Amino acid sequence: MKQKQKKLIVFDFDGTLVNSxxxxxxxxxxxxxxxxxxxxxxxxxxxxxxxxxxxxxxxxxxxxxxxxxxxxxxxxxxxxxxFKTVKMFPGIKTVLRRLCKKAELIIVSSNFNRLMKKYLEENSLRMCFKTIMGAESAFSKKKKFGRLKKVFKCYELIYVCDTVGDLKEAKAADVKTAAVTWGYHKKNDLAKIKPDYIFSKPYQLLELVK
Known part of the structure; x- marks a missing residue:
């Protein structure tokens, strides 16, 4: 029987995990x-x-x-x-803890590494993520995706994000995309970029590991 391909689920931070x-x-x-x-x-x-x-x-x-x-x-x-007062979107914590048991999780964001690591540690979620690639890694998310694809060659890579710009960069790197509608951009705008998935509730992200 053919072995199921491993999943690498890459998350944006602002507007996807946190309401900032x-x-x-x-x-x-x-x-x-x-x-x-x-x-x-x-x-x-x-x-x-x-x-x-x-x-x-x-x-x-x-x-x-x-x-x-x-x-x-x-x-x-x-x-x-x-960011001391920024909250995570309701339900995200539980979803991340469940996802990290079935897939590798990484963050690719234009925010700062130190901030994101600190925030995740304070929310007892740092252990869920294999690595964090923030603004210090590169200005271009397309470049970050390129690096990940070289390291995780045997994985199916999916980027979870909330903006039109992120969807465009992921598609330019030939990366599968999952748009979430609780962040910065509206569902109609996200749908125009034709992501592979569109989710309106955090718990729906669990479909990525079914």
């Missing part, structure tokens, strides 16, 4: 005042997440990648402080 939109918007608003670049509105931030976050942010904020790198210690500090 308001905090992210607040941080970029403060940074705009501090460093005199454009103050983003809710609409602006949602637009930024329709492509690669760093590429779109430089255009929308009229700020260079070099400047983002230079001010990244300040950005990281503010994110770590603000």
């Amino acid at each position: 939109f308001d905090e992210v918007l607040k941080i970029w608003g403060i940074l705009g005042k501090m460093y005199r670049f454009k103050i983003v509105t809710r609409k602006d931030l949602l637009q930024i997440y329709r492509g690669n976050f760093f590429e779109e942010a430089t255009k929308k904020l009229n700020i260079s990648k070099v400047k983002i790198v230079l001010i990244s210690p300040t950005i990281k500090k503010m994110f770590i402080e603000e």
